[in-house]
Amino acid sequence: MLNTLRPDPTFHPSARLAMEAPAELIAYTVLLSPDRSRPDALAVVDVDPQSAAYGTVIHRLVMPHSGDEFHHFGWNACSSVLSPLSGHAFLQRRYLVIPGIRSSRIYIVDTQPDPRAPVLVKTIEPDELLRKTGYSRPHTVHCGPEGIYISTLGGAGPDGTQGPPGVFVMDCENFEILGRWEIERGPQKLHYDFWWNLPRDYMVSSEWGLPPQFESGIVAEDLLAGKYGHAVHFWNLRERRHVQTIDLGANHQMALEVRPAHDPAREYGFLGVVVDTANLEGSIWTWYRENGRFRIRKSATIPAESADAGRLPALLKGFGAVPPLVTDIDLSLDDRFLYVACWGTGELRQYDVTDPMKPTLAGSVRVGGIARRTAHPNGRTVGGGPQMTEISRDGRRVYFTNSLYSSWDDQFYPDGVPGVQLMCKVGAGGGIELDPAFCVDFGPHYRAHQIRLQGGDCSTDSFCYPSA
């Protein structure tokens, strides 16, 4: 990769400076073929309101293999490169690292020279990942000290259950897999998301389930038996050592997304829990550090909504209710608004988290949903519900897709989840509203998962300087 003489202009020392950067013009969205009949793809979406192609797919990079199931992805380099400890800020935010969660294959896509027509430059085959790390099912991608960190959901063996999943490190210039990140993993056995506070030197990781618990769909018996992940782990980042586990209680099934405050001077963050098996509610938790120890508190709950059994899929008929299913959360760069995707009820919530211990509901939109099936303001019916959420750097636009994971989509939304990408506009003091003019249609054969914004967004970049 070409080194630059100056830091990439999309790297920002603090979250506040990132908020002042120019608005995004392009979004990259991963598309998956739910029946694995076609190769997955990366869609380039025009999000420039001045463009004639606004809200449409302007390019589609189709991968050479099928069956990858794209889920999460990330940049080779982000604002964390400006860490004063790295001493070297001269990389480019240029390559997208796209793992296939089902195939364990990893694609490296170059967004230069034409960001509107990215090209595939390298493919890392699953056996290389397995040989060098013992991990499979690569998932979350973050740029950090030493290179690219990628979490995995599976260990070795055909079903990914031989050995625990974890995090591995990849070189951010030649994309060689360097090996496992953990030196001492403590009791950690499951994985999902991870993120960190770089200057404070800690990492937080969460739990979903092992591949047999998600690849063929949700395992209802495991869910009711409390066998999905329900703990959050804290790590010493540079020493690569597990330091603390907090168990949320077995009824809090699937502790998924981890969103630390962007300002590294603030030592707290949020965690979304998909479902409480006791009452089907979803919840938001706030973790914080006090006298060197991490603590966590349930800070918001979202109740299930009762529904006519006739409108419910087999999995939920017996309950007569729809769980909100908090499958994604995202925090604006000013650490003020937390967006909570309730994929089951078809609601996107905006919480004011100025006081992180007392999130207050500031806005809400509805689209899709298992029982409600709310139409988009443009009249279109939408399968699924608000799912992977991405906030613009300035916090004024919130983009989201509607698919969770192919086999789970089919269980909760048997009528199908044709891929769409929608957008909410955010009021100056809060409040959200769906933009009727923005509805990207990816066609009936593809579903859409995570979105990345050109120049960075609210779930990729980590900052090393306070916003003060």
Add this chain to the structure above:
Amino acid sequence: MNTAALWLAVVGLGLYHGLNPAMGWPLAVANGMAERRAGAVFATVLPLGGGHAMAIAVALAPFAWLGWYLEWSRAIRTGAGALVLLFGLYKLARPRHPRMLARIPPGRLAWWSFLMATAHGAGLMLVPFMLGLCAAPAPGMAAGAGAAATGHAGLMGQLARANLDTALLVTAVHALASMLAGLGMAWLVYRHLGLRFLRRTWFDLDAVWGASLALAGAAGIALAW
């Protein structure tokens, strides 16, 4: 090159090292901002300066010790110059940055500063100039008659001590200049210029740094002859 010019080079290299963001002043800015007090900027510069000084001393001491082989003086100085020159050329040819250093915990600043300066060859850059200063006659050393009375071994012992003293003095003067330059930059950014300045002015100095090493090495060889 006369003694004054050599000392000027030592001070100049100190300012140059201190101003290079890779040697750590952005850490002082970040700590000041995180703690929201100016004192944290100053407190951070101390371990950074200490680590830098250690890295310089560790590189200079062996060469100072070798310096008492007066009869081999030219060969030692040429060899040292060639070593620095080659290290500079290596840095130019292979610009990859030692990313391992980003793994050191932010709390171990002196250790980080020591390793960062060592990896960059900060101490090596000073070797040719220090050897120039070692060769300069120290008070009481030049008189052959006085030395003869104490014998050859005594003279050599005196020389070795004097050269080590010179190395320590070079280290102290250089590190002080480096600390003051770093502190100045950190303070300006923390107090007046803000983080925008950091983004605007952070240039990749790796090539310049490699060239500086090569230049210092060449100067060392030239000084020996």
